[in-house]
Each structure stands twice: as C-alpha cells, then as structure tokens.
Amino acid sequence: MSELTGLKALVTGGASGIGRATAELLAARGAEVAVLDLDPSAVDRPLRAHLADVSDDTSVRSAVAAAADDLGGLDILVNNAGIGAAGTVEDNADTEWHRVLDVNVLGIVRTTRAALPLLRASDSPAIVNTCSIAATAGLPQRALYSASKGAVQALTLAMAADHVREGIRVNCVNPGTADTPWVGRLLNRAPDPVAERAALNARQPMGRLVTAEEVAAAIVYLASPAAASVTGTALAVDGGMQGLRLRPEGQ
Numbered sequence: 001m002s003e004l005t006g007l008k009a010l011v012t013g014g015a016s017g018i019g020r021a022t023a024e025l026l027a028a029r030g031a032e033v034a035v036l037d038l039d040p041s042a043v044d045r046p047l048r049a050h051l052a053d054v055s056d057d058t059s060v061r062s063a064v065a066a067a068a069d070d071l072g073g074l075d076i077l078v079n080n081a082g083i084g085a086a087g088t089v090e091d092n093a094d095t096e097w098h099r100v101l102d103v104n105v106l107g108i109v110r111t112t113r114a115a116l117p118l119l120r121a122s123d124s125p126a127i128v129n130t131c132s133i134a135a136t137a138g139l140p141q142r143a144l145y146s147a148s149k150g151a152v153q154a155l156t157l158a159m160a161a162d163h164v165r166e167g168i169r170v171n172c173v174n175p176g177t178a179d180t181p182w183v184g185r186l187l188n189r190a191p192d193p194v195a196e197r198a199a200l201n202a203r204q205p206m207g208r209l210v211t212a213e214e215v216a217a218a219i220v221y222l223a224s225p226a227a228a229s230v231t232g233t234a235l236a237v238d239g240g241m242q243g244l245r246l247r248p249e250g251q
Contacts, residue, residue, distance in 0.1 A: 038052070079107070084182050089143045130173055173215060
C-alpha cells in the first residue's frame with residue numbers, strides 16, 4: 001500500500017516498541033520517516049535517525065529542524081516518546097513526578113511547538129499522541145503514570161481545538177497493556193514473571209496483550225488522509241479493557 005506516498009513523518013521515541021513499529025509502518029505505506037530518540041543507533045534505512053532528548057527544548061528544536069530538513073518538510077508528527085512509572089502516590093518522590101511529567105507531557109509540548117510552523121505549511125497535517133488506557137481507567141500501582149497520560153489526553157483535546165481551523169488534526173491512541181520492551185522489563189522485575197504476565201493478559205477482555213504493531217496501525221490510520229474528518233479523538237486499542245464489562249466465564 002502506498003497511500004502515504006509523498007508525506008513526511010516524524011516519530012519521537014521511534015527506535016523501539018510502539019514508536020519503531022509506527023515508523024516502520026509509515027514507511028511501508030509510502031511515507032518518508034524520521035525518528036527522534038535518545039539512542040537512534042539501531043535505526044536503519046529507510047528510516048532517518050536523529051538524536052533527541054524530549055526533556056530538553058534546545059535538543060528538540062535542533063532535532064526537529066534537522067529531521068524536517070532531511071525529509072524536505074513535515075506532514076505528520078507522532079508524539080510517542082514516554083517513560084513509565086510504578087507505585088501509588090506515596091511511592092514516588094517529587095523528583096520522579098517532575099521527571100515523568102517532563103518527558104510524557106512536556107515532551108509533547110516541546111516537540112509540537114517546534115513542529116507547528118512546519119505542519120502549517122503542509123497540505124495534510126496531522127498530529128498523533130501516544131496516550132494510554134491509564135488515562136481513563138483506574139489502574140493499581142500506576143498513579144504517576146496515569147496522571148501523566150490523563151494530561152496527554154486532555155492536552156490532545158485542547159490542541160485539537162486550538163489548531164482545527166488551521167487544518168491541523170490532533171488525535172491520540174490509548175493502548176491497553178502492550179507487549180513492548182518496557183512492559184517486558186516490568187515483568188522481569190516481578191517476583192513471578194509468568195504469573196504477572198498471565199494477570200496482565202487476563203485483565204484485557206481479549207485475553208492477551210496488545211501488540212506494538214496493532215497500536216501502530218491505529219496511529220497510522222489517524223495520521224493518514226483516510227482520517228481526514230477525525231480530530232479530537234482518543235482511539236482505544238486495548239482489547240476491550242476500557243469499554244467491556246464481561247461476566248466471569250460460565251456465568
């Protein structure tokens with residue numbers, strides 16, 4: 001498929017996980033794609049790799065400018081870079097709250113701020129933010145992470161309202177628990193990784209973790225001209241976790 005031929009896309013946190021799957025799918029659909037990441041060394045052509053730290057405004061501005069110059073413009077911005085956090089409100093110090101919010105929320109602000117002048121010059125501009133089921137469902141041991149993703153969903157709606165008359169669409173994707181390197185690291189730290197994975201599988205009605213490729217497909221749809229009338233939307237890719245309330249099997 002080549003429905004994105006001629007479009008230029010930028011993916012933050014694009015060297016692994018959901019970001020990498022998204023960058024590769026964008027490229028497979030015909031877009032020219034640049035990746036921003038703290039460690040882009042594993043990124044191969046046709047993807048273009050640029051070093052960036054979304055918690056540093058100077059780094060972001062420089063990397064976005066370099067990526068846009070490399071691509072010859074910018075039509076699609078995927079704000080995917082983010083970090084996780086575990087624990088209740090008691091378990092993380094102020095410094096950790098500041099660190100996670102700085103990456104997960106202000107990282108989107110910095111990258112979008114740098115990209116907006118370029119997106120305004122596009123005929124088909126779109127922004128997609130990677131949010132989470134944690135924005136809308138109360139998950140145990142995820143207070144800080146949930147707060148950051150709740151802010152991302154609210155920010156997505158505000159951005160959509162601010163820029164709709166400029167023709168810039170803004171949406172977010174809310175994955176359930178995805179089978180990514182970050183989740184893998186969490187599982188490895190659990191007392192019983194096998195039991196923990198089974199519990200994560202079971203809490204999603206489809207009975208399994210979401211794949212990075214499934215989330216990427218939703219992001220690419222929202223970024224594409226096929227979603228030309230979609231803005232201010234949070235698209236759940238969560239195996240039914242947000243909306244379904246199943247009775248126990250056999251009842």
